[in-house]
Amino acid sequence: MDREAVILESSRILDYILKDELTFEEKNRIVSDSVKNYAEFVNPAILTARKSVSSDYSFVEWEDEGAVFRDTHGVEFIDCLGGFGIYMLGHRNPKVVEVVQAQLNRYALHSQELVEPLRGYLSKLVEMITPGDLQFSFICNGGAEAVEMALKLARLASGKTCFISTVNAFHGKSMGAVSATGKGVYRKPYLPLIPGFQHVEYADAEAIEKAIRNLIAVGDSVAGVIVEPIQGEAGIIVPPPGYLPALREICDRYEVLLITDEIQTGMGRTGTLWAVEQVNVVPDILIMGKAFGGGVMPITGIVARKHLWQNMLENPWILGSPTFGGNPLSCSAAIAAIKYTVEWDIPKMAAEKGDYIMKRLHLYKEKYPKVLQAIRGRGLLIGMEFPSDEIGFNLAKDLFDQRVLVGGTLNNARVIRIEPPAVISYEQIDTVLRSLEKTLAKLSN
Ligand SMILES: Cc1ncc(COP(=O)(O)O)c(C=O)c1O
Numbered sequence: 094m095d096r097e098a099v100i101l102e103s104s105r106i107l108d109y110i111l112k113d114e115l116t117f118e119e120k121n122r123i124v125s126d127s128v129k130n131y132a133e134f135v136n137p138a139i140l141t142a143r144k145s146v147s148s149d150y151s152f153v154e155w156e157d158e159g160a161v162f163r164d165t166h167g168v169e170f171i172d173c174l175g176g177f178g179i180y181m182l183g184h185r186n187p188k189v190v191e192v193v194q195a196q197l198n199r200y201a202l203h204s205q206e207l208v209e210p211l212r213g214y215l216s217k218l219v220e221m222i223t224p225g226d227l228q229f230s231f232i233c234n235g236g237a238e239a240v241e242m243a244l245k246l247a248r249l250a251s252g253k254t255c256f257i258s259t260v261n262a263f264h265g266k267s268m269g270a271v272s273a274t275g276k277g278v279y280r281k282p283y284l285p286l287i288p289g290f291q292h293v294e295y296a297d298a299e300a301i302e303k304a305i306r307n308l309i310a311v312g313d314s315v316a317g318v319i320v321e322p323i324q325g326e327a328g329i330i331v332p333p334p335g336y337l338p339a340l341r342e343i344c345d346r347y348e349v350l351l352i353t354d355e356i357q358t359g360m361g362r363t364g365t366l367w368a369v370e371q372v373n374v375v376p377d378i379l380i381m382g383k384a385f386g387g388g389v390m391p392i393t394g395i396v397a398r399k400h401l402w403q404n405m406l407e408n409p410w411i412l413g414s415p416t417f418g419g420n421p422l423s424c425s426a427a428i429a430a431i432k433y434t435v436e437w438d439i440p441k442m443a444a445e446k447g448d449y450i451m452k453r454l455h456l457y458k459e460k461y462p463k464v465l466q467a468i469r470g471r472g473l474l475i476g477m478e479f480p481s482d483e484i485g486f487n488l489a490k491d492l493f494d495q496r497v498l499v500g501g502t503l504n505n506a507r508v509i510r511i512e513p514p515a516v517i518s519y520e521q522i523d524t525v526l527r528s529l530e531k532t533l534a535k536l537s538n
Contacts, residue, residue, distance in 0.1 A: 120165035127153045157184035160517035162498075170493075171521050174500045175512040177325070178357040178474075181384035181443070182433055183516040189387035189429040196425035203421055211424035218431050219396050222366060225375030229402045231412060232394040232419035232427075236356045236382035237265025239393040243319070243378045244269045245412055247350045250401035253314035257304045257349075259295040263326030264319060264354055273319050276326075289313070295324055296332035298339035305347050317350040317378075318343075322368035325357040328508035329469045329476025337374040344377075350401070356382035356393065357474070361434055361515060364444030364472030371471070377401060387430030388514070392423035442515040443472035446522060450475060450511065453526050461533040464488075475511040482506045488532050495528040 109115060109123060128150045131140055140150065152164040160183055163169045172180065182189060196211075203209045216230040231242050244256065258264070262275035271279055272286040275295075280286060291308070293300035305315050318340055324330035337353075344351040353376040358368035362384065365371050369379070378401070382393035405412055417423075433439070447470065454468045454477065467478035479485040485506030489499050500510040513522070 115165065123155070123165050124151060124153050159183040160514045160521050168496065170496045170498050171513070171517070171525055172498050173492075173511050173513045173517075173525055174498045175473075175514055176383070176388070177500065177510070178362055178383040178512055179386075180388040180514040181360050181362060181439055181473075182388050182430060183514040184388060186387055186389065186430075186433060186516070188433050189389045189426055192429035193389055193422060193426050196422055199421075201420070201422045202417070205416065209419060209421060209424075211421045211428065212419035215419070215424040215427050215431075216396075218428060219381070219394070222431060222435065223379055223396050224367060224370055226398055227375065227379055227396045228399045229405075230394050230396045232392065232424065233413070233415050234391055234393060234417050234423070235265070236380075236393050237267040237270040238413075238415065238418075239356065239380050239382055239395050240264045240270040240273060240319075240354065241267055242413055243352050243354075243380050243395045243397075244273065244317070246378060246395065246397060246401060246405075247317035247352060249404045249412060250397075251314075251316045251348075251350060253316040253349075255289040255291065255308050255313050255315045257301050257315065257318045258290055258292050259320060259324070260292050261295060261324060261327035261330070262292070262319070262321060262354075263324070264321075265356075289316075295320075295327065295330055296336050298336055298343060301340060302343045302347075305343065305349060309347070315347065315349045317352050319352040319354060321354045322358050323363060323471060323474060325474065325510070328478065329474060329510060331469055331471060334372055337369060337372045341374045341376075350377040352376060352378045352380065354380045356380055360384035360430070361440035361443050362472055362474050362512070363440075363470075364447060365440050366434070368471070385430065386423060386426045387433065389430075390423040390426035392427050394419075439515045440472070446513075446515065446517065446519075447472040447475065449519070450522060450526070457530060457533055461537045464533050464536045470511075473511070473513055473515060476508045477511065478508050479506070484536060485509050488529075488536060491532040491535065492528055495531070497525050497528050 109119060152168060154162050155165040156163050161169050161171055162184060212232060219230045220228050233239050233242060256273060258273040258275055260275040264270045264273040266279055269287055271283060272290045274280060275292045291304050293304050301318055308315050322337060341351055353369050355367050359381050369376060378395055378397045380395050386392040458465045458468055464479060464484060465477055466480055469476045485501050489501030489506060489509055492499055
Protein backbone atom coordinates (compact mmCIF):
# COMPACT_ATOMS: atom_id res chain seq x y z
CA MET A 94 0.00 0.00 0.00
CA ASP A 95 1.19 3.48 -0.88
CA ARG A 96 0.15 5.25 2.34
CA GLU A 97 0.71 8.76 0.97
CA ALA A 98 -1.33 8.03 -2.15
CA VAL A 99 -4.25 6.64 -0.14
CA ILE A 100 -4.35 9.68 2.10
CA LEU A 101 -4.10 12.02 -0.87
CA GLU A 102 -6.85 10.26 -2.85
CA SER A 103 -9.24 9.95 0.10
CA SER A 104 -8.64 13.59 1.10
CA ARG A 105 -9.53 14.75 -2.40
CA ILE A 106 -12.80 12.79 -2.31
CA LEU A 107 -13.69 13.91 1.21
CA ASP A 108 -13.11 17.46 0.12
CA TYR A 109 -15.80 17.02 -2.58
CA ILE A 110 -18.22 15.71 0.05
CA LEU A 111 -17.47 18.35 2.65
CA LYS A 112 -17.41 21.34 0.32
CA ASP A 113 -20.50 23.50 -0.17
CA GLU A 114 -19.60 24.49 -3.72
CA LEU A 115 -17.53 22.61 -6.29
CA THR A 116 -15.56 24.30 -9.06
CA PHE A 117 -16.53 23.63 -12.69
CA GLU A 118 -13.41 21.47 -13.08
CA GLU A 119 -14.26 19.45 -9.97
CA LYS A 120 -17.81 18.82 -11.22
CA ASN A 121 -16.46 17.41 -14.48
CA ARG A 122 -13.73 15.53 -12.68
CA ILE A 123 -16.27 13.69 -10.51
CA VAL A 124 -18.09 12.51 -13.64
CA SER A 125 -14.95 11.30 -15.41
CA ASP A 126 -13.63 9.72 -12.18
CA SER A 127 -16.91 7.88 -11.71
CA VAL A 128 -16.92 6.38 -15.21
CA LYS A 129 -13.26 5.40 -14.88
CA ASN A 130 -13.75 3.93 -11.40
CA TYR A 131 -16.72 1.85 -12.55
CA ALA A 132 -14.71 0.62 -15.54
CA GLU A 133 -11.67 -0.30 -13.48
CA PHE A 134 -12.91 -1.05 -9.98
CA VAL A 135 -16.65 -1.77 -10.00
CA ASN A 136 -17.68 -3.45 -13.24
CA PRO A 137 -17.42 -2.01 -16.76
CA ALA A 138 -20.51 -4.00 -17.80
CA ILE A 139 -22.69 -1.73 -15.66
CA LEU A 140 -21.72 1.17 -17.90
CA THR A 141 -23.16 -0.56 -20.95
CA ALA A 142 -26.12 -2.31 -19.32
CA ARG A 143 -27.43 0.91 -17.82
CA LYS A 144 -27.31 2.78 -21.09
CA SER A 145 -30.86 4.01 -20.81
CA VAL A 146 -29.60 6.45 -18.25
CA SER A 147 -27.30 8.31 -20.64
CA SER A 148 -25.29 7.18 -23.56
CA ASP A 149 -22.23 9.23 -22.77
CA TYR A 150 -22.35 9.13 -18.98
CA SER A 151 -22.17 12.86 -18.72
CA PHE A 152 -24.33 12.80 -15.57
CA VAL A 153 -23.80 11.39 -12.12
CA GLU A 154 -26.14 11.81 -9.19
CA TRP A 155 -24.89 14.40 -6.75
CA GLU A 156 -27.81 15.83 -4.77
CA ASP A 157 -31.53 15.25 -4.33
CA GLU A 158 -34.74 16.38 -2.68
CA GLY A 159 -38.43 15.58 -3.00
CA ALA A 160 -39.17 13.99 -6.35
CA VAL A 161 -35.97 15.15 -8.03
CA PHE A 162 -32.25 14.56 -8.09
CA ARG A 163 -29.53 16.68 -9.67
CA ASP A 164 -26.19 15.97 -11.27
CA THR A 165 -22.95 17.69 -10.29
CA HIS A 166 -23.82 20.65 -12.54
CA GLY A 167 -27.30 21.03 -11.07
CA VAL A 168 -29.16 19.46 -14.01
CA GLU A 169 -32.44 18.32 -12.51
CA PHE A 170 -34.26 15.04 -13.18
CA ILE A 171 -37.73 13.99 -12.06
CA ASP A 172 -37.36 10.59 -10.45
CA CYS A 173 -40.05 8.23 -11.70
CA LEU A 174 -37.99 5.17 -10.87
CA GLY A 175 -37.99 6.07 -7.20
CA GLY A 176 -35.23 3.63 -6.34
CA PHE A 177 -37.71 0.83 -7.28
CA GLY A 178 -39.78 1.78 -4.28
CA ILE A 179 -37.35 3.39 -1.83
CA TYR A 180 -38.52 6.97 -2.20
CA MET A 181 -42.18 6.89 -1.12
CA LEU A 182 -41.56 9.98 1.00
CA GLY A 183 -39.33 11.59 -1.57
CA HIS A 184 -35.58 12.03 -1.55
CA ARG A 185 -34.21 13.25 1.78
CA ASN A 186 -37.61 13.95 3.28
CA PRO A 187 -36.78 16.78 5.73
CA LYS A 188 -38.81 15.19 8.56
CA VAL A 189 -36.85 11.96 8.25
CA VAL A 190 -33.50 13.72 7.80
CA GLU A 191 -34.13 15.86 10.87
CA VAL A 192 -34.67 12.77 13.04
CA VAL A 193 -31.71 10.86 11.60
CA GLN A 194 -29.45 13.88 12.09
CA ALA A 195 -30.56 14.22 15.73
CA GLN A 196 -29.91 10.50 16.27
CA LEU A 197 -26.52 10.81 14.55
CA ASN A 198 -25.57 13.51 17.01
CA ARG A 199 -26.45 11.21 19.91
CA TYR A 200 -25.24 7.71 18.91
CA ALA A 201 -25.16 6.04 15.52
CA LEU A 202 -24.52 2.34 16.05
CA HIS A 203 -25.02 0.25 19.15
CA SER A 204 -22.85 -1.61 21.63
CA GLN A 205 -24.28 -4.98 20.44
CA GLU A 206 -24.82 -5.98 24.07
CA LEU A 207 -27.37 -3.71 25.69
CA VAL A 208 -31.06 -3.61 24.84
CA GLU A 209 -31.50 -1.09 22.02
CA PRO A 210 -34.41 1.31 22.76
CA LEU A 211 -35.10 2.41 19.19
CA ARG A 212 -35.26 -1.18 17.95
CA GLY A 213 -37.85 -1.87 20.62
CA TYR A 214 -39.88 1.24 19.76
CA LEU A 215 -39.73 0.46 16.05
CA SER A 216 -40.87 -3.14 16.59
CA LYS A 217 -43.81 -1.87 18.64
CA LEU A 218 -44.78 0.55 15.84
CA VAL A 219 -44.47 -2.22 13.26
CA GLU A 220 -46.93 -4.26 15.29
CA MET A 221 -49.25 -1.24 15.32
CA ILE A 222 -49.16 -0.66 11.56
CA THR A 223 -49.27 -4.23 10.23
CA PRO A 224 -52.50 -6.19 9.85
CA GLY A 225 -54.02 -8.78 12.16
CA ASP A 226 -51.95 -10.39 14.87
CA LEU A 227 -48.50 -9.89 13.35
CA GLN A 228 -46.41 -9.06 16.39
CA PHE A 229 -42.71 -9.95 16.60
CA SER A 230 -40.21 -8.21 14.35
CA PHE A 231 -36.72 -9.07 13.24
CA ILE A 232 -34.95 -6.03 11.82
CA CYS A 233 -32.14 -6.29 9.30
CA ASN A 234 -30.38 -4.31 6.57
CA GLY A 235 -31.22 -5.50 3.06
CA GLY A 236 -34.21 -6.97 1.29
CA ALA A 237 -32.62 -10.31 0.44
CA GLU A 238 -31.46 -10.60 4.03
CA ALA A 239 -35.01 -10.09 5.28
CA VAL A 240 -36.20 -12.78 2.85
CA GLU A 241 -33.55 -15.12 4.29
CA MET A 242 -34.92 -14.45 7.76
CA ALA A 243 -38.49 -15.15 6.65
CA LEU A 244 -37.49 -18.46 5.04
CA LYS A 245 -35.38 -19.51 8.02
CA LEU A 246 -38.14 -18.59 10.43
CA ALA A 247 -40.65 -20.64 8.45
CA ARG A 248 -38.45 -23.73 8.66
CA LEU A 249 -37.53 -23.07 12.27
CA ALA A 250 -41.09 -22.53 13.43
CA SER A 251 -42.77 -25.25 11.40
CA GLY A 252 -40.10 -27.93 11.46
CA LYS A 253 -41.01 -28.45 7.80
CA THR A 254 -38.84 -28.21 4.73
CA CYS A 255 -40.18 -27.15 1.34
CA PHE A 256 -41.23 -23.80 -0.06
CA ILE A 257 -43.54 -22.95 -2.92
CA SER A 258 -42.66 -19.80 -4.82
CA THR A 259 -43.75 -18.43 -8.17
CA VAL A 260 -42.24 -18.23 -11.64
CA ASN A 261 -40.71 -14.80 -12.35
CA ALA A 262 -40.91 -13.86 -8.65
CA PHE A 263 -38.18 -11.60 -7.36
CA HIS A 264 -37.13 -12.04 -3.75
CA GLY A 265 -33.47 -11.01 -3.94
CA LYS A 266 -30.19 -12.63 -4.85
CA SER A 267 -28.62 -14.11 -1.72
CA MET A 268 -28.55 -17.93 -1.67
CA GLY A 269 -31.91 -18.45 0.05
CA ALA A 270 -33.60 -15.48 -1.58
CA VAL A 271 -32.47 -16.46 -5.07
CA SER A 272 -33.73 -19.99 -4.40
CA ALA A 273 -37.14 -18.40 -3.95
CA THR A 274 -36.65 -16.03 -6.89
CA GLY A 275 -38.28 -17.36 -10.03
CA LYS A 276 -35.95 -16.24 -12.82
CA GLY A 277 -33.59 -18.69 -14.48
CA VAL A 278 -31.08 -16.03 -15.35
CA TYR A 279 -30.35 -15.28 -11.68
CA ARG A 280 -30.57 -18.88 -10.48
CA LYS A 281 -28.83 -20.98 -13.10
CA PRO A 282 -25.20 -20.06 -12.37
CA TYR A 283 -25.65 -21.05 -8.72
CA LEU A 284 -27.42 -24.38 -9.06
CA PRO A 285 -27.88 -26.47 -7.02
CA LEU A 286 -29.53 -23.92 -4.78
CA ILE A 287 -31.17 -24.52 -1.41
CA PRO A 288 -33.13 -27.74 -1.82
CA GLY A 289 -36.88 -27.81 -1.41
CA PHE A 290 -38.01 -24.88 -3.57
CA GLN A 291 -40.73 -25.40 -6.15
CA HIS A 292 -41.96 -22.70 -8.49
CA VAL A 293 -45.46 -22.56 -9.90
CA GLU A 294 -47.18 -20.03 -12.11
CA TYR A 295 -48.06 -16.73 -10.48
CA ALA A 296 -51.70 -15.80 -9.90
CA ASP A 297 -52.72 -19.45 -9.98
CA ALA A 298 -53.83 -20.56 -6.51
CA GLU A 299 -54.72 -24.03 -7.72
CA ALA A 300 -51.14 -24.56 -8.88
CA ILE A 301 -49.95 -23.78 -5.37
CA GLU A 302 -52.38 -26.20 -3.82
CA LYS A 303 -51.38 -28.91 -6.27
CA ALA A 304 -47.70 -28.42 -5.50
CA ILE A 305 -48.33 -28.62 -1.75
CA ARG A 306 -50.55 -31.67 -2.12
CA ASN A 307 -48.06 -33.50 -4.31
CA LEU A 308 -45.11 -32.73 -2.05
CA ILE A 309 -47.00 -34.05 0.94
CA ALA A 310 -48.11 -37.11 -1.03
CA VAL A 311 -44.52 -38.08 -1.76
CA GLY A 312 -43.43 -37.65 1.84
CA ASP A 313 -42.09 -34.09 1.82
CA SER A 314 -43.29 -31.39 4.17
CA VAL A 315 -44.06 -27.79 3.18
CA ALA A 316 -42.89 -24.95 5.41
CA GLY A 317 -44.19 -21.99 3.47
CA VAL A 318 -45.57 -20.28 0.40
CA ILE A 319 -43.69 -17.10 -0.47
CA VAL A 320 -45.36 -14.58 -2.74
CA GLU A 321 -45.31 -10.93 -3.80
CA PRO A 322 -48.81 -9.37 -3.56
CA ILE A 323 -48.01 -7.79 -6.93
CA GLN A 324 -45.02 -9.11 -8.84
CA GLY A 325 -42.71 -6.13 -9.33
CA GLU A 326 -39.58 -7.21 -11.19
CA ALA A 327 -41.64 -9.61 -13.28
CA GLY A 328 -43.30 -6.58 -14.91
CA ILE A 329 -45.94 -5.36 -12.43
CA ILE A 330 -48.18 -8.41 -12.54
CA VAL A 331 -51.39 -7.80 -10.59
CA PRO A 332 -53.12 -11.04 -9.59
CA PRO A 333 -56.93 -11.35 -9.49
CA PRO A 334 -58.38 -10.15 -6.16
CA GLY A 335 -59.20 -13.69 -5.06
CA TYR A 336 -55.61 -14.93 -5.35
CA LEU A 337 -54.18 -14.02 -1.95
CA PRO A 338 -57.36 -14.95 -0.04
CA ALA A 339 -57.26 -18.33 -1.79
CA LEU A 340 -53.61 -18.77 -0.80
CA ARG A 341 -54.51 -17.91 2.80
CA GLU A 342 -57.21 -20.56 2.79
CA ILE A 343 -54.95 -23.20 1.20
CA CYS A 344 -52.12 -22.45 3.62
CA ASP A 345 -54.48 -22.78 6.58
CA ARG A 346 -55.85 -26.04 5.29
CA TYR A 347 -52.43 -27.63 4.81
CA GLU A 348 -50.84 -25.90 7.83
CA VAL A 349 -48.33 -24.09 5.64
CA LEU A 350 -47.05 -20.60 6.47
CA LEU A 351 -47.99 -17.76 4.14
CA ILE A 352 -45.10 -15.34 3.60
CA THR A 353 -45.85 -12.12 1.74
CA ASP A 354 -42.91 -10.17 0.36
CA GLU A 355 -43.98 -6.51 0.65
CA ILE A 356 -40.49 -5.14 0.14
CA GLN A 357 -41.66 -3.24 -2.93
CA THR A 358 -45.41 -3.03 -2.38
CA GLY A 359 -45.27 -1.94 1.26
CA MET A 360 -45.33 1.43 3.04
CA GLY A 361 -48.18 2.77 0.92
CA ARG A 362 -46.83 2.11 -2.57
CA THR A 363 -49.98 0.40 -3.89
CA GLY A 364 -52.52 2.71 -2.25
CA THR A 365 -52.81 0.99 1.13
CA LEU A 366 -50.08 0.76 3.74
CA TRP A 367 -49.61 -2.92 2.86
CA ALA A 368 -50.92 -4.45 -0.35
CA VAL A 369 -52.41 -7.43 1.54
CA GLU A 370 -54.87 -5.02 3.21
CA GLN A 371 -56.69 -4.56 -0.11
CA VAL A 372 -57.81 -8.19 0.01
CA ASN A 373 -58.04 -8.52 3.80
CA VAL A 374 -55.33 -11.12 4.06
CA VAL A 375 -53.11 -11.49 7.11
CA PRO A 376 -49.94 -13.41 6.26
CA ASP A 377 -47.99 -15.40 8.86
CA ILE A 378 -44.84 -13.51 7.97
CA LEU A 379 -44.68 -10.14 6.23
CA ILE A 380 -41.41 -8.88 4.74
CA MET A 381 -40.63 -5.13 4.66
CA GLY A 382 -37.87 -3.10 3.00
CA LYS A 383 -37.14 -0.32 0.54
CA ALA A 384 -39.38 2.58 1.69
CA PHE A 385 -39.28 1.31 5.28
CA GLY A 386 -36.25 3.55 5.95
CA GLY A 387 -38.04 6.66 4.69
CA GLY A 388 -35.72 6.92 1.69
CA VAL A 389 -32.90 7.97 3.97
CA MET A 390 -31.50 4.85 5.66
CA PRO A 391 -31.24 1.22 4.59
CA ILE A 392 -33.43 -0.91 6.83
CA THR A 393 -35.58 -3.98 6.24
CA GLY A 394 -37.26 -6.56 8.38
CA ILE A 395 -39.90 -9.18 8.92
CA VAL A 396 -42.86 -9.26 11.25
CA ALA A 397 -44.47 -12.54 12.25
CA ARG A 398 -47.23 -14.06 14.33
CA LYS A 399 -46.34 -14.63 17.95
CA HIS A 400 -46.48 -18.42 17.94
CA LEU A 401 -43.77 -18.56 15.26
CA TRP A 402 -41.33 -17.07 17.76
CA GLN A 403 -41.41 -20.14 20.01
CA ASN A 404 -37.99 -21.52 18.98
CA MET A 405 -36.58 -18.01 19.09
CA LEU A 406 -37.46 -17.84 22.76
CA GLU A 407 -35.13 -20.74 23.46
CA ASN A 408 -32.24 -19.19 21.56
CA PRO A 409 -32.79 -15.56 20.48
CA TRP A 410 -29.79 -15.68 18.09
CA ILE A 411 -30.84 -18.80 16.24
CA LEU A 412 -32.46 -16.95 13.32
CA GLY A 413 -29.69 -14.39 12.89
CA SER A 414 -27.76 -11.70 14.68
CA PRO A 415 -26.69 -9.19 12.05
CA THR A 416 -24.16 -6.70 13.43
CA PHE A 417 -25.94 -3.74 11.91
CA GLY A 418 -29.51 -5.09 12.03
CA GLY A 419 -31.80 -2.78 13.98
CA ASN A 420 -29.12 -0.17 14.54
CA PRO A 421 -30.36 3.07 16.11
CA LEU A 422 -29.65 5.27 13.10
CA SER A 423 -31.70 3.10 10.73
CA CYS A 424 -34.42 2.57 13.31
CA SER A 425 -34.75 6.33 13.83
CA ALA A 426 -35.33 6.69 10.07
CA ALA A 427 -37.96 3.94 10.02
CA ILE A 428 -39.78 5.42 13.02
CA ALA A 429 -39.84 8.83 11.30
CA ALA A 430 -40.99 7.16 8.07
CA ILE A 431 -43.87 5.44 9.84
CA LYS A 432 -45.03 8.66 11.48
CA TYR A 433 -44.84 10.63 8.24
CA THR A 434 -46.51 7.89 6.21
CA VAL A 435 -49.44 7.61 8.61
CA GLU A 436 -49.76 11.32 9.45
CA TRP A 437 -49.73 12.47 5.83
CA ASP A 438 -51.71 9.48 4.59
CA ILE A 439 -49.09 8.54 2.03
CA PRO A 440 -51.08 5.48 0.87
CA LYS A 441 -54.02 7.73 -0.09
CA MET A 442 -51.65 10.08 -1.87
CA ALA A 443 -50.25 7.12 -3.81
CA ALA A 444 -53.74 5.91 -4.68
CA GLU A 445 -54.92 9.32 -5.94
CA LYS A 446 -51.79 10.20 -7.88
CA GLY A 447 -51.66 6.65 -9.26
CA ASP A 448 -55.24 6.99 -10.54
CA TYR A 449 -54.40 10.33 -12.11
CA ILE A 450 -51.42 8.83 -13.97
CA MET A 451 -53.30 5.66 -14.94
CA LYS A 452 -56.19 7.60 -16.51
CA ARG A 453 -53.78 9.47 -18.73
CA LEU A 454 -51.83 6.33 -19.61
CA HIS A 455 -55.03 4.66 -20.78
CA LEU A 456 -55.61 7.59 -23.13
CA TYR A 457 -52.05 7.23 -24.44
CA LYS A 458 -52.60 3.51 -24.94
CA GLU A 459 -55.61 4.27 -27.14
CA LYS A 460 -53.70 6.92 -29.03
CA TYR A 461 -50.44 4.98 -29.49
CA PRO A 462 -51.52 1.32 -29.45
CA LYS A 463 -48.58 0.11 -31.52
CA VAL A 464 -46.12 1.34 -28.93
CA LEU A 465 -47.90 1.26 -25.60
CA GLN A 466 -49.48 -2.19 -25.44
CA ALA A 467 -50.56 -2.61 -21.83
CA ILE A 468 -50.71 -0.73 -18.54
CA ARG A 469 -50.84 -2.41 -15.17
CA GLY A 470 -50.50 -1.54 -11.54
CA ARG A 471 -51.91 -0.23 -8.30
CA GLY A 472 -51.24 3.12 -6.70
CA LEU A 473 -47.79 4.34 -7.68
CA LEU A 474 -46.54 0.93 -8.77
CA ILE A 475 -47.19 1.19 -12.48
CA GLY A 476 -45.90 -0.78 -15.44
CA MET A 477 -46.10 0.14 -19.12
CA GLU A 478 -45.62 -2.71 -21.55
CA PHE A 479 -44.01 -2.27 -24.97
CA PRO A 480 -43.72 -4.64 -27.92
CA SER A 481 -39.96 -5.13 -27.43
CA ASP A 482 -37.05 -4.39 -25.12
CA GLU A 483 -35.72 -2.08 -27.79
CA ILE A 484 -38.81 0.14 -27.82
CA GLY A 485 -39.00 0.25 -24.03
CA PHE A 486 -35.32 1.04 -23.87
CA ASN A 487 -35.62 3.84 -26.44
CA LEU A 488 -38.52 5.27 -24.48
CA ALA A 489 -36.53 5.28 -21.24
CA LYS A 490 -33.60 6.85 -23.04
CA ASP A 491 -35.70 9.55 -24.68
CA LEU A 492 -37.36 10.37 -21.37
CA PHE A 493 -33.96 10.64 -19.76
CA ASP A 494 -33.01 13.18 -22.43
CA GLN A 495 -36.07 15.11 -21.27
CA ARG A 496 -34.83 14.80 -17.67
CA VAL A 497 -37.25 12.14 -16.51
CA LEU A 498 -35.87 8.91 -15.04
CA VAL A 499 -37.83 5.66 -15.49
CA GLY A 500 -36.60 2.08 -15.13
CA GLY A 501 -35.29 0.17 -18.14
CA THR A 502 -31.96 -1.44 -18.85
CA LEU A 503 -30.68 -2.53 -22.23
CA ASN A 504 -32.09 -6.07 -22.10
CA ASN A 505 -34.90 -5.59 -19.60
CA ALA A 506 -37.13 -2.83 -20.88
CA ARG A 507 -40.29 -4.47 -22.22
CA VAL A 508 -42.04 -3.30 -19.11
CA ILE A 509 -41.02 0.13 -17.91
CA ARG A 510 -41.85 0.83 -14.30
CA ILE A 511 -43.15 4.16 -13.05
CA GLU A 512 -42.64 4.38 -9.31
CA PRO A 513 -42.38 8.05 -8.36
CA PRO A 514 -42.35 9.26 -4.77
CA ALA A 515 -45.83 9.82 -3.33
CA VAL A 516 -44.82 13.42 -2.65
CA ILE A 517 -44.35 14.16 -6.37
CA SER A 518 -46.43 17.25 -7.23
CA TYR A 519 -49.22 17.23 -9.82
CA GLU A 520 -47.20 19.79 -11.73
CA GLN A 521 -44.27 17.37 -11.86
CA ILE A 522 -46.59 14.53 -12.86
CA ASP A 523 -47.94 16.69 -15.72
CA THR A 524 -44.39 17.41 -16.86
CA VAL A 525 -43.66 13.67 -16.88
CA LEU A 526 -46.85 12.88 -18.77
CA ARG A 527 -46.18 15.59 -21.35
CA SER A 528 -42.67 14.22 -21.90
CA LEU A 529 -44.04 10.70 -22.11
CA GLU A 530 -46.59 11.64 -24.74
CA LYS A 531 -43.92 13.40 -26.79
CA THR A 532 -41.80 10.25 -26.67
CA LEU A 533 -44.69 7.92 -27.50
CA ALA A 534 -45.59 10.09 -30.49
CA LYS A 535 -41.99 10.00 -31.65
CA LEU A 536 -41.74 6.21 -31.27
CA SER A 537 -45.07 5.72 -33.06
CA ASN A 538 -43.59 7.23 -36.18
C1 LIG B 1 -40.24 -7.91 -3.84
C2 LIG B 1 -38.77 -7.82 -3.57
N1 LIG B 1 -38.21 -8.69 -2.74
C3 LIG B 1 -36.89 -8.64 -2.46
C4 LIG B 1 -36.07 -7.71 -3.04
C5 LIG B 1 -34.61 -7.70 -2.72
O1 LIG B 1 -34.27 -6.58 -1.97
P1 LIG B 1 -32.75 -6.09 -1.90
O2 LIG B 1 -32.39 -5.61 -3.28
O3 LIG B 1 -32.78 -4.99 -0.90
O4 LIG B 1 -31.93 -7.25 -1.48
C6 LIG B 1 -36.62 -6.79 -3.93
C7 LIG B 1 -35.77 -5.78 -4.61
O5 LIG B 1 -36.08 -5.25 -5.63
C8 LIG B 1 -38.00 -6.84 -4.21
O6 LIG B 1 -38.58 -5.98 -5.07
